Amino acid sequence: MLKDKKVAVVGNQTSVVLNKNGEFVHLVDTLLASQISVSKVFAPEHGFRGKADAGESITDGIDSKTGLPIISLYGNNKKPTPVQLQNIDVLVFDIQDVGARFYTYISTLHYVMEACAENNVDVVVLDRPNPNGNYIDGPILEPEFSSFVGMHPIPVVHGLSMGEYARMINGEGFLKNKMQAKLWVISMKNYNKEDTYQLPIKPSPNLPNAKSINLYPSLCFFEGTNVNAGRGTDLQFQVFGSPYLDAAIFPFEYTPQSTEGAKSPKHLGKLCYGEKLTDAKNLNRLELKWLIKAYQNTANKEKFFNNFFNKLAGNATLQEAIQAGKSAEEIRATWQEGLAKYRKQIEPYLLYSN
Template sequence: MRFNVFKNTVLLFVLVMISCANKKGDKKPQNSVAEQTEKQQILKETQNDNSIIVGANQTENYLPLLQGKHIGIVANQTSVIFKTDNTYTHLVDSLATLKIDIKTVFAPEHGFRGKADAGEHVKDGIDKKTGIPIISLYGDNKKPKPEQLDNLDLVIFDIQDVGARFYTYISTLHYVMEACAEQGIPVLILDRPNPNGHYVDGPTLDINNKSFVGMHPIPVVHGMTIGEYAKMINGEKWLNNGIQCELNVIPIKNYTHQSSYSLPIKPSPNLPNDTAINLYPSLCFFEGTNVNAGRGTDNQFQIFGSPFLNPKVFTFSYTPRSNTGAKYPKHENKLCYGINLTQTKPLNHLNLQWLIDAYNNTKDKSAFFNNFFIKLAGTKKLQEQIESGLSADAIRASWTDDLNSFKHIRRKYLLYN
């Protein structure tokens, strides 16, 4: 089954650790709690499919492009080079060790270390480990300013995406490409797998609803890697005034869009595991409603609920609390009624039924949707269809022509089968 390899590896590791602790506990002190936690975290953050080689690991293909140049890097906690011993080093640390002249790190939403809440302001700063300046590309400064690119010869973009239109890393990609194109600076993409790259689905964005959570006329689930998507941005001339960025992509080896790939590092604080990542395109619609999508729990984007849903229909309950990645979750400290989806089988399409059922069973339908919903959906039509009582199948049927049109365009930019 898709995504199971990594989970089995985690279980095996835990059992081995317990066994070793029992055998060695009498001979010498056990590791501190902090050390054990660090080891467990390293295990969670290791590549589990050795046949797939991400772009960053192919140093022989891009180090010659960096020698003697001033480099900028768009990176976060996922920007790593995997080692054969199931550990990793951060791309920035590795290149700094190799004396590559990194002038600036540009950080997307959630920051360079990936710990900030969704939508939280991320400040500029200095990386404590390397001393390299960090410039935030979230908040008021989504697009690098000319002076922030001054003296750079090349910008590397290496961030793990999850393949949903409203996941803002592809918006950051757009602005980086645009700024670099305007300054005549090449962009190098170190490509990584798309965990939701096995399907294309959802309503297509109406450009009148363009925002940072949806900048291009694409479906919610686009089925492309960052490298492929960058090629589409260029090829469809979506950058300002139709300019094009000088682009070079280091492709993934041994990867297809049907490859099973479990993300070894959380791409953001509220996508903690494979199930959350798989459900995210479907459950993120709740961010534009009065329903909590699991923020403030340990099951982010794996459960949903609200105080306003009918407890006779939605029998699962939980209470969101302030936690890492959700300092002020929706319905904080309030009992929510909803559904537990943690055991749901992996999806290969968007699920609208959960959204429709929640709308049909809420106490006050007029308060269900908020203004953010149209930005997430990319169109006013989806809300109107739900409010008019259309079934999930009827709504999905209305996407057919747009999806077929997008898939035809998408083929031109695919690097993988």
């Protein structure tokens, strides 16, 4: 499919191939060694090598190993331009996702597919397992809350591989003017969504291990509050805390520091009171109990939520329900009708059993 074609790659540090010696080799190096004409690389949030902070501006550059130009797909240039796609026949998309709506690589996939549809460039998605693919949960995003951390009317935990997600983008007419990209999904063999999948390379700087990836969909809501979710520690998305929580109720103490991937974490240098969740059982649903407990025991409830929370939730009702004192189960009950419709909606796009 790539032979004698002019190829571009959308990739990051997870875009690797296991060689015969049991070593990970970057996809770009693998293609070049196979005499495939790769002319440029597009890099998503966190950059080509995956070391930038969440939300940090990524600049264009040159890959020191191959000399290929690297074009950032984050910040002001989230979508490849016609000029950037000139003389490209095929764009290969290979990025490890973690199955949460607000993890921005699926938004990058949308913009890449849209640009390729507009410029007559084929899209090849190299599929990878979804480490949170064994369940579907959370509220469906409402269109007025669409943003780069949630572009489509899907639940927080969408249950799809990247290839399945690309098929849904095409099939549901999510692209501008309901265009469809010319899409090829290279599917996996022997993959079952119920299987536990340990990512061999961390997908972003603040998801260092399987525990953080499992807790991420539930703890990422804290990004829309005044609570730190472990950024600036070596327990990212495995602890939460703030200076405003009750130390008697939240006895775990830590102080966020400036680290690679979290140069200016929330509450930098301040003592935080919270919980350590490294011993929590593996989740198979979106868990709200920690968010509700933190809200109920914060020093100043009016300053708990920030403007980012509703974008993460995809609605205004989750914040309102928590403020009204609703229980986790009462809130979860309001999601079920939307989740049932979503499960039926995605059936045509599924490639794997579960």
